[in-house]
Amino acid sequence: xxxxxxxxxxxxxxxxxxxxxxxxxxxxxxxxxxxxxxxxxxxxxxxxxxxxxxxxxxxxxxxxxxxxxxxxxxxxxxxxxxxxxxxxxxxxxxxxxxxxxxxxxxxxxxxxxxxxxxxxxxxxxxxxxxxxxxxxxxxxxxxxxxxxxxxxxxxxxxxxxxxxxxxxxxxxxxxxxxxxxxxxxxxxxxxxxxxxxxxxxxxxxxxxxxxxxxxxxxxxxxxxxxxxxxxxxxxxxxxxxxxxxx
Numbered sequence: 718x719x720x721x722x723x724x725x726x727x728x729x730x731x732x733x734x735x736x737x738x739x740x741x742x743x744x745x746x747x748x749x750x751x752x753x754x755x756x757x758x759x760x761x762x763x764x765x766x767x768x769x770x771x772x773x774x775x776x777x778x779x780x781x782x783x784x785x786x787x788x789x790x791x792x793x794x795x796x797x798x799x800x801x802x803x804x805x806x807x808x809x810x811x812x813x814x815x816x817x818x819x820x821x822x823x824x825x826x827x828x829x830x831x832x833x834x835x836x837x838x839x840x841x842x843x844x845x846x847x848x849x850x851x852x853x854x855x856x857x858x859x860x861x862x863x864x865x866x867x868x869x870x871x872x873x874x875x876x877x878x879x880x881x882x883x884x885x886x887x888x889x890x891x892x893x894x895x896x897x898x899x900x901x902x903x904x905x906x907x908x909x910x911x912x913x914x915x916x917x918x919x920x921x922x923x924x925x926x927x928x929x930x931x932x933x934x935x936x937x938x939x940x941x942x943x944x945x946x947x948x949x950x951x952x953x954x955x956x957x958x959x960x961x962x963x
Contacts, residue, residue, distance in 0.1 A: 726909060729753075730905070733909075738917040741945040746800065750797065753909070754906075764899075783869060785869065785876050786864055786866070788836065789836050790832050791861060792924040793858045794907065794911060795930075795945070795950065797910075798927065801858075802934035802938070816853075820928055822843070823843045825932075826838065828954070863900040864900070866896075867894050867896065918948075930954045
């Protein structure tokens with residue numbers, strides 16, 4: 718399979734999501750976003766199996782059971798948050814209740830925190846399983862899909878002292894260790910999702926904090942339809958940058 722270009726991905730994702738309007742439903746959105754996930758995943762799989770890429774790109778250090786990056790804020794779009802909340806409702810009762818309870822617990826402690834404040838808690842993502850795997854892997858956010866590190870020691874150091882690592886990066890003492898190609902691919906898919914949302918429900922084009930947004934949707938499922946119809950999510954659910962930073 719030939720890898721799609723980033724421009725193609727943007728338009729393909731936009732096209733899939735546009736099918737949800739003018740009468741959006743949670744079911745239609747889930748189907749459309751799943752199609753975007755499949756397209757972006759297939760593009761990345763094709764790109765990383767290309768001989769040229771294999772020769773030029775460093776190997777990723779990410780592997781099953783490695784969850785060092787899963788202790789920080791995650792920005793998601795409205796459709797992604799809605800998709801995850803909908804997924805939790807399809808799980809067997811005991812599993813769904815346990816995950817939903819963890820989401821609410823983490824949200825209660827972290828909602829409203831900045832990036833560095835959240836990292837300082839060292840709390841794991843509520844969807845990080847006991848064995849270090851993602852319990853919502855099939856519907857995980859696009860930003861999570863695009864994060865591929867080539868140096869696990871860097872990831873561990875960020876977990877232990879994110880602010881210190883940022884300062885070293887600013888001083889040029891370190892170089893970023895995340896692969897650019899998967900980041901571009903999944904960011905392109907996300908751009909297409911937002912492009913469609915921007916035309917149909919522009920007030921809902923905001924970056925939400927994963928845990929806070931999913932917790933809100935679990936507590937009030939009607940929020941999903943309101944957001945898709947054009948309502949702006951509560952500011953308390955928005956991703957917050959660090960104080961004094963853009």
